[in-house]
Amino acid sequence: MRIILCGFGVVGQSLVxxxxxxxxxxxxxxxxxxxxxxxxxxxxxxxxxSGLDLEKLIDTKKKTGTVKNYSKTKNALSGIDMIxxxxxxxxxxxxxxxxxxxxxGMSHIxxxxxxxxxxxSVNKGPLALAFPSLMELATYNQVMFxxxxxxxxxxxxxxxxxxSLRGERITSFAGILNGTTNYILTNMTNGLSFDEALQDAxxxxxxEADESLDLDGLDAAAKLVILANWIMDMKVTMPDxxxxxxxxxxxxxxxxxxxxxxAVKLIASCNKELKVSPIEVPIDDPLCVNGTLNAIAFTxxxxxxxxxxxxxxxxxxxxxSILRDLLDIRKEIARI
Amino acid sequence: MRIILCGFGVVGQSLVxxxxxxxxxxxxxxxxxxxxxxxxxxxxxxxxxSGLDLEKLIDTKKKTGTVKNYSKTKNALSGIDMIxxxxxxxxxxxxxxxxxxxxxGMSHIxxxxxxxxxxxSVNKGPLALAFPSLMELATYNQVMFxxxxxxxxxxxxxxxxxxSLRGERITSFAGILNGTTNYILTNMTNGLSFDEALQDAxxxxxxEADESLDLDGLDAAAKLVILANWIMDMKVTMPDxxxxxxxxxxxxxxxxxxxxxxAVKLIASCNKELKVSPIEVPIDDPLCVNGTLNAIAFTxxxxxxxxxxxxxxxxxxxxxSILRDLLDIRKEIARI
Numbered sequence: 001m002r003i004i005l006c007g008f009g010v011v012g013q014s015l016v017x018x019x020x021x022x023x024x025x026x027x028x029x030x031x032x033x034x035x036x037x038x039x040x041x042x043x044x045x046x047x048x049x050s051g052l053d054l055e056k057l058i059d060t061k062k063k064t065g066t067v068k069n070y071s072k073t074k075n076a077l078s079g080i081d082m083i084x085x086x087x088x089x090x091x092x093x094x095x096x097x098x099x100x101x102x103x104x105g106m107s108h109i110x111x112x113x114x115x116x117x118x119x120x121s122v123n124k125g126p127l128a129l130a131f132p133s134l135m136e137l138a139t140y141n142q143v144m145f146x147x148x149x150x151x152x153x154x155x156x157x158x159x160x161x162x163x164s165l166r167g168e169r170i171t172s173f174a175g176i177l178n179g180t181t182n183y184i185l186t187n188m189t190n191g192l193s194f195d196e197a198l199q200d201a202x203x204x205x206x207x208e209a210d211e212s213l214d215l216d217g218l219d220a221a222a223k224l225v226i227l228a229n230w231i232m233d234m235k236v237t238m239p240d241x242x243x244x245x246x247x248x249x250x251x252x253x254x255x256x257x258x259x260x261x262x263a264v265k266l267i268a269s270c271n272k273e274l275k276v277s278p279i280e281v282p283i284d285d286p287l288c289v290n291g292t293l294n295a296i297a298f299t300x301x302x303x304x305x306x307x308x309x310x311x312x313x314x315x316x317x318x319x320x321s322i323l324r325d326l327l328d329i330r331k332e333i334a335r336i
Numbered sequence: 337m338r339i340i341l342c343g344f345g346v347v348g349q350s351l352v353x354x355x356x357x358x359x360x361x362x363x364x365x366x367x368x369x370x371x372x373x374x375x376x377x378x379x380x381x382x383x384x385x386s387g388l389d390l391e392k393l394i395d396t397k398k399k400t401g402t403v404k405n406y407s408k409t410k411n412a413l414s415g416i417d418m419i420x421x422x423x424x425x426x427x428x429x430x431x432x433x434x435x436x437x438x439x440x441g442m443s444h445i446x447x448x449x450x451x452x453x454x455x456x457s458v459n460k461g462p463l464a465l466a467f468p469s470l471m472e473l474a475t476y477n478q479v480m481f482x483x484x485x486x487x488x489x490x491x492x493x494x495x496x497x498x499x500s501l502r503g504e505r506i507t508s509f510a511g512i513l514n515g516t517t518n519y520i521l522t523n524m525t526n527g528l529s530f531d532e533a534l535q536d537a538x539x540x541x542x543x544e545a546d547e548s549l550d551l552d553g554l555d556a557a558a559k560l561v562i563l564a565n566w567i568m569d570m571k572v573t574m575p576d577x578x579x580x581x582x583x584x585x586x587x588x589x590x591x592x593x594x595x596x597x598x599a600v601k602l603i604a605s606c607n608k609e610l611k612v613s614p615i616e617v618p619i620d621d622p623l624c625v626n627g628t629l630n631a632i633a634f635t636x637x638x639x640x641x642x643x644x645x646x647x648x649x650x651x652x653x654x655x656x657s658i659l660r661d662l663l664d665i666r667k668e669i670a671r672i
Contacts, residue, residue, distance in 0.1 A: 018638070030503070153639075154639030154640060155640075155642050156496075156501060156639075160492075160496055163495075163499060163500065164492040164495040164499065164500055165492060166660060166663060167366070167656070167660045167663045168656060168660075284626060286622070286625055286631075286645040289622055290620060293622070300656075302652050302653060302655070302656035303491065303492075303646070303647075303653050303656045303657075304490060304491075304647045304650070304653055306491050306644065306645065306646035307643075307644070307645040307646070308642065308643070308644050308645075309642065309643040309644075309645070310640060310641065310642035310643070311639075311640045311641075317638060317639050317640055319638070320503070320504060320636075320638035320639045321639075323638075324502060327502060327503045
């Protein structure tokens with residue numbers, strides 16, 4: 001399976017390491033032999049139509065900070081150049097999410113689909129801004145579009161709701177979908193002020209370069225858009241979410257919640273309305289998890305409420321979700 | 337799809353009600369038209385090769401306490417009689433679990449398989465005593481064998497671990513798999529003695545007719561056997577489980593746990609050894625759920641630890657898991 005990999009940050013590198021460490025097992029168990037034919041980062045690209053040497057690629061990135069130095073002929077091909085000039089079955093999009101125009105991910109995804117490539121995205125931007133039209137584009141071009149890693153990182157939340165609960169009707173759901181704000185709110189519950197908790201989260205590397213994505217609830221809202229479209233068949237995008245972040249949460253809000261045996265959590269919910277806002281959650285509710293954990297509770301018609309808890313981020317975790325998507329595509333292609 | 341239904345207790349009745357209430361939807365969405373051709377309870381049976389009138393069946397059971405009065409010719413066909421004399425594609429086994437000889441469920445399942453019927457079981461007995469050989473028998477006879485409802489009731493725990501985590505390697509797991517003992521231990525944490533808590537659980541109808549199944553950990557051990565075979569590819573049965581129940585848990589154990597910010601929970605775990613025993617769990621661990629809730633935490637190689645929480649029992653919940661199995665069988669048959 002030939003792959004174009006867009007972006008080579010923590011997730012991209014973790015994925016390639018996974019390809020290396022599990023190559024025998026992936027081939028023996030699933031018939032999957034991933035060949036990365038092109039990859040780029042912010043400084044340049046590496047290309048080999050017959051498949052890059054993945055260990056050399058990781059080594060080059062580690063030693064020189066960019067994949068550009070992989071070969072002597074320094075390339076600076078963009079994702080679009082690669083889609084036009086390389087043969088590949090799958091494009092994996094891992095560049096940073098943005099919720100203004102979703103570029104460059106949006107162009108990578110739409111161009112790849114037009115070139116009949118299957119697409120795996122862990123970039124939430126394009127899905128948050130254009131889920132319904134991206135699904136249509138995939139259907140029109142008869143390609144698969146997978147995005148397991150966009151919600152829950154390595155925790156297969158989308159798959160659980162869509163597949164494990166098949167035959168069921170989910171009537172509502174609510175979740176803590178952003179680990180960074182949960183970490184900050186947990187530390188505020190433990191006595192820190194908002195500013196102290198934010199500084200601590202920054203020191204630990206938990207906060208996005210654009211802190212607004214976490215603090216103003218945009219990351220949680222993007223995940224809510226994806227869930228609402230995928231699980232509830234709603235046709236919505238970011239502007240449909242009523243979104244409030246955690247900047248206005250005060251120490252006294254936290255104390256008041258504690259008096260009610262509750263904790264303040266940033267909850268993304270779908271119950272007729274789509275909403276992200278800090279609310280009080282009873283501390284003995286399974287949803288009330290602490291630290292950087294994510295949690296989501298699905299309420300269905302017959303099976304009651306079911307909660308899934310796991311880490312919502314992390315390079316290797318998110319890479320494992322890309323691998324799952326890739327195995328699905330492999331299986332589907334083999335069937336045709 | 338023609339079905340023989342063994343047992344017509346809470347789960348069997350809930351399933352038939354589900355067939356009635358969702359008949360249009362099941363046909364339109366999944367092409368499933370369930371026809372129950374035979375059913376029996378402890379007092380008699382009802383049979384119609386062209387399909388029983390399900391509303392009449394529920395009504396008869398409600399008014400007279402048995403399906404025997406469904407038609408004027410009072411039948412008392414056993415499950416084995418039905419398997420021999422009726423044409424059906426699927427046998428659904430819902431009689432009570434026992435861990436001595438697993439009868440009559442064991443005979444229903446093995447005979448159905450030999451007659452080339454697919455089997456869905458929510459009866460844990462046969463699986464706990466003979467999982468490996470039942471799987472072999474199913475393979476030999478080329479029939480499907482499904483048992484989603486045996487662990488977690490309506491919460492699709494087996495499916496989550498097997499399918500949603502595909503491509504992953506689960507290295508260990510631990511869970512609260514019996515709601516009744518969790519209810520008792522929760523009430524002991526809230527100040528009741530063991531005997532008071534047990535009486536309360538009995539009053540609420542949570543305790544099995546044979547209380548040993550709950551209190552001595554047999555129910556949890558049976559579920560552990562099923563998980564170990566299905567998820568971890570171990571070939572084990574009940575005698576392989578090191579099993580301790582909750583009868584020896586004292587108020588002072590509970591108090592000591594509380595001092596350590598823990599609660600005593602009956603944990604079934606698979607981490608090299610297979611074990612059921614009451615242990616201290618930190619109260620801020622996602623696994624530490626209260627009341628009748630079940631919870632299970634899977635630790636996998638790449639995606640970290642993921643916890644699923646839900647109700648582990650209930651008629652309609654368990655019926656919804658049977659429906660999922662039936663949809664899988666329908667889908668698989670359609671493919672062939």
